[in-house]
Amino acid sequence: MTGFSLPRVMVLATGGTIAGVQHQGSSYSAGQLTAEALLSVLPDMSGVADLSAEQLANVGSQSMTYAIWCDIVHRVAEIVRNDQADAVVITHGTDTMEETAYFLQLALPANLPVILTGAMRPANAWGADGPRNLFDAIRVAAASVSVRNGVSIVMNGHIHDARYVQKIM
Template sequence: MPDRHKAVALPRVTILATGGTIAGVQTGQAAYVAGKLSAKALLSALPDLSGIAAVQAEQLVNIGSQSMTWTVWAALARRITQIAQAGHADAIVVTHGTDTMEETAYFLQLALSVDIPVVITGAMKPANAYAADGPINLYDAVQVAADPRSAKKGVLVVMNGVVHSARYVQKAACEGIDAFESRNAGPMGYVNTTGIHYFYKGPVQKFGSASELHLDLSATDQDARPPVRVPVWYAMAANDIETLEALLLTKPAALVVAGVGNGNMSDETLQRLASAAAQGLVVARATRCAAGRVTRNLEVQDDAYGFVVTHDLNAHKARVLLFLALQKTAEIVKIQKYFDEH
């Protein structure tokens, strides 16, 4: 007869700390320094987790996310993969600065081939600020990660009680604890004292084991710079074409245009980039607007110019996809397919 009183094993959650405001210390009335507290210090500030998960913490780096590098991205992807493949944890929580959180989240969404929950969280206030949001965000993130329903949903971002998909989340404000939004698709769900409530299953695009853009983790010595140069060109009124020319002299592998409206740009810029595309530059049209979808061959004839469109990816997430796509191919048709499907 089975023992009804036998303890049920709790989900094992590993916290990988990378720094950020959640680990920051306020040094004056408003000033603070990010990335000062350790992973163990963050964990010690949480309410009792003994009924939710068996938690352990590791310090990967301790930096402000404005200083995030390709090396840290690769190390993070490698460590998550090692933990998942060895079966050392059932879920991962990454603590991270908010400034580039959406880029790291989307990078992991494309680069990882694991299907265990991976949840990213941070804070808009330093750890010793009045009413700091870090502890509750981390507590919520552990709850989400420990829930088996969070598996195979792609990388999740948990901030201010809201669960976002890495595909759609963006930092929409530079201050306030409600700074994160998912404008094109809406949040995936929310978390509160009654549990986790999901609105939809997950993004329809490829991610995790289905992604075609996994990072090659065989190289242990990753350069701090990305493998290719992919700058962002910001379209605006009275654009300075000479500045664009200077940028093209750096010989980037690709260029993301944060275009006005539906990814548009001046006629002069359009003709110059069409010429660059004909010489092998990958030109990707995004929008500088906060939401919406760039339409292929609408006002700009992308087929004729040899451009790709990023759909509803903002410019900095499009740049992340291009970093990975250009390790696979430089063919425009294939790169457009990656944007279509990821």
């Protein structure tokens, strides 16, 4: 009898509020925490996925560029080519997440689940939503391995297709 192999999920961090730190008062700085720091606050995921993480960028969503998009595409292509993961989760700022998700939907092959997630409140804010969103994104990525349905956004307990998602404030 062979052992059960967990899905391999690679977390690629790009910054945003999910990696932001709130200062005294109401201001915050986006993209301050590393991928490892974001994963360190999650509950034990050892029964869900074999996790690895990389920092691709650490910028606020307003500073997302075409060059960073290309870095993401190239890194995901490398992950596929070298069979490094079964699914990818990308942490991202919410202001431009929908644009990045749509671009990735067009630029990446649909044979690898790619899940974007972020947060509306900084990591150290009261009621931070980032840890739950990241936890959910990893679970969806791990479950999506057999489905291979391309790019999605997971936020606030919902799964959104990259083609149809829009941030509304």
